[in-house]
Amino acid sequence: MSRTAELLAPITKVVLAEDRRGDVITAVGLLAIALALDALGLVRTSWSGLAGVSSWWFVAPAVVGCTALVWRRFYPLGALGVVTVAFAADVALGGSVGLLVVLWEALYAVHLHGRPAARRVTAIGVGAASLASMIVVGEATGEARFAILAGLQAVTLLVMPMWWGANVRQGRELTASAHELARLERERGTALLSLSEAARHDAVRAERTSVARDLHDVVASHLSAITITSGAALAGAPEPERDRAALRSIRAESLASLQDMQAMIRVLSAGDTGVTAHSSDLLAAPRVAQLPPVLEQVRLAGLDLAVADPGGVLSGDAVLPAAVDHAVYRVVRESLTNVLKHGGARVEVRVAAADTLELEVSDDGVRPGSATRDPADVGEGTGLGLVSMRERVESLGGSFAAGPAEDPSGGGTDSAGWRVRAVLPLPDRVPDRAPDRVAADSAPSDRAIPGLHA
Numbered sequence: 001m002s003r004t005a006e007l008l009a010p011i012t013k014v015v016l017a018e019d020r021r022g023d024v025i026t027a028v029g030l031l032a033i034a035l036a037l038d039a040l041g042l043v044r045t046s047w048s049g050l051a052g053v054s055s056w057w058f059v060a061p062a063v064v065g066c067t068a069l070v071w072r073r074f075y076p077l078g079a080l081g082v083v084t085v086a087f088a089a090d091v092a093l094g095g096s097v098g099l100l101v102v103l104w105e106a107l108y109a110v111h112l113h114g115r116p117a118a119r120r121v122t123a124i125g126v127g128a129a130s131l132a133s134m135i136v137v138g139e140a141t142g143e144a145r146f147a148i149l150a151g152l153q154a155v156t157l158l159v160m161p162m163w164w165g166a167n168v169r170q171g172r173e174l175t176a177s178a179h180e181l182a183r184l185e186r187e188r189g190t191a192l193l194s195l196s197e198a199a200r201h202d203a204v205r206a207e208r209t210s211v212a213r214d215l216h217d218v219v220a221s222h223l224s225a226i227t228i229t230s231g232a233a234l235a236g237a238p239e240p241e242r243d244r245a246a247l248r249s250i251r252a253e254s255l256a257s258l259q260d261m262q263a264m265i266r267v268l269s270a271g272d273t274g275v276t277a278h279s280s281d282l283l284a285a286p287r288v289a290q291l292p293p294v295l296e297q298v299r300l301a302g303l304d305l306a307v308a309d310p311g312g313v314l315s316g317d318a319v320l321p322a323a324v325d326h327a328v329y330r331v332v333r334e335s336l337t338n339v340l341k342h343g344g345a346r347v348e349v350r351v352a353a354a355d356t357l358e359l360e361v362s363d364d365g366v367r368p369g370s371a372t373r374d375p376a377d378v379g380e381g382t383g384l385g386l387v388s389m390r391e392r393v394e395s396l397g398g399s400f401a402a403g404p405a406e407d408p409s410g411g412g413t414d415s416a417g418w419r420v421r422a423v424l425p426l427p428d429r430v431p432d433r434a435p436d437r438v439a440a441d442s443a444p445s446d447r448a449i450p451g452l453h454a
Contacts, residue, residue: 023070030105031066034098035059042097049094058096061086065102072109077118080106104161111165122162130154225294226253228301228340242300249297287325289316291332295349298336304346305336311353318353324424327392328359334385335361335420344417356398357424362405365417389422398424 038058068082083106090099110122133154138147233246291314298305311318313328320328332349339347343363350360386402393400405419 023073026105027066027069030069030102031062033101034062034066034096037098037101038062038096044094045097046091046095050092053093057093058090058098061090061093062096062098062102064089065099065106069102069105069109072106073113076106076110076112076114077121080110080122100157104157107158108161108165111162112169119162119166126155126158126162129158223253223257224337224341225297226250226257228337229253229297231301245300249293249300252293253297287316287322288314288320288328288332291329294333294336298340298347301340302345303336303340306346306348308348308350311351313351313353313357314349320353320357321426323396324357324426327396327398327422327424328357330392331359331389331420331422332361334389338385338418338420339363342418353426355426357426358421359424360419360421362419363417365405389420393422393424396424398422 038055043055043058065083065086068079068086072079083103087099087103090096107122107126111119114122130151134147134151137150138144141147229246229249233243236242295305295307295314307314309315313320314332328351336347336349339361344365347361347363350358350362352358389402390400400420400422402418402420405417
C-alpha cells in the first residue's frame, strides 16, 4: 500500500462506513457537488424557468433532497419520494444538473438497500416517467423523433443508477453467500471430525468389549474351574484318589489357561506388527469333543450331573458345523460353571439334534436348609457369561433364553433353579460318522485338556 493510500485510509473508511455516519458524509458531499454545479451555471437546463427567480432558489431543492438522503439506507423508498418532489420543484425552476445527481443517488439506494417491493415500485415509476416525458415532448414539439429521443434519454439517465445498484447488491449477496457457504463447510468439517472421533471411540469400546468377552470365555472359565475344583478337594476329608484327580484337573486347567492367555497376548499385540486379527480367529476354538473332561470336573466338584444326549453330540459321535460346535462347548461349559457357583446340587444337560440343535442346562436350585457356597471358593461373576452365550447363539441365527425355571412341585421359581436353553440351526450338518471313525476323530485335539483322561 502506497504512502498516499495509507494517509487516505481513515478518510476512505469513514466515507464508506456502513452506518448513519457514512450516510451523512455522502449527503453532505452530494450537496457540495450540487452547489458547485449550480455555481458553474449548470441550471435551467430544461427550460428558461420562471421570470425573475434568482439562481439561489435552486439551493432549496438541493438541501431538501440531500437531507432526505441521510435516511436512504433505512427508508430508501421514502427518501426517493422526497428527492422526487425536490426534483420536480427543481424542474419547475428550470432544472439543474445537481438535483439530477441527487436523484441518481436516491435511485441507486433503492435498488441497493430497498426491499423487492420497493424496487418494483421504482421500476414502474421510472417506466411511467419515461413514457410521460415522451408524451410531453411529443406534444410540445409535434415530432415523434424528439419524443423518442426524450424517452431514450430518460431511460438512460434513470435506469443506469438502478442497474448499478442492483449489480452491487447482487455482488454483496454473492459474497455473503460465499462466506456463509464457507462457514457451513467449516462447521461440516468440524462435525465430520467429531463424528470420526466418536466412531473411533465406539470402535475402541467395541474392541474392549470383545476382548473382555473373549478373556472371560477362554480364561475366566479355566480359573473358575480351578477355584471350584480346589475348593471341593479342600472341603472334604483327605482321599488320595480324589485328591490326585483334583490335582490332575487343576494342572490341566492351568495349562489350558496359560495357552489361552498366550494366544490372547498374540491377538492384542497383532496391531503393533501391522497384522489385523480378531481374537476369536486366532484362538484355537474348543469343540464338544473336549467336553468330557469338563463333565468329569463337574462331578469331581461334587455335583450330581445327568446327561441326556441320545444323538451322541456331546461325545463327538455327531459332526457339527465348526461355529455351532464351538458355541455348544461354550454354552455347556459356561452354564455348568454358573451352576457350580450359584446353583443347586443336581444339574441336567439335555441335547437333541435334528433339523436344529436344542441344548438345555438346568439345575434343581438351592433348596432351603442347603449349605451355600462360600464366595471365596467359587469367585465372583463378571456378568459377561450370559451376554457372551447370547451373542454367540444369536450370531449363528439361533435363539437363547436363560432364567428361573418353574418348580414342578408347584413351589414357584424361588427354589426351582436356573435353566439355560439354546436352539441352534444346523444348515450344513454333516451326517453321523461311521463307527470305525468315531474313535479316531474323537481323540483330543491340540487344545484338549491334558491329564484328565488318565
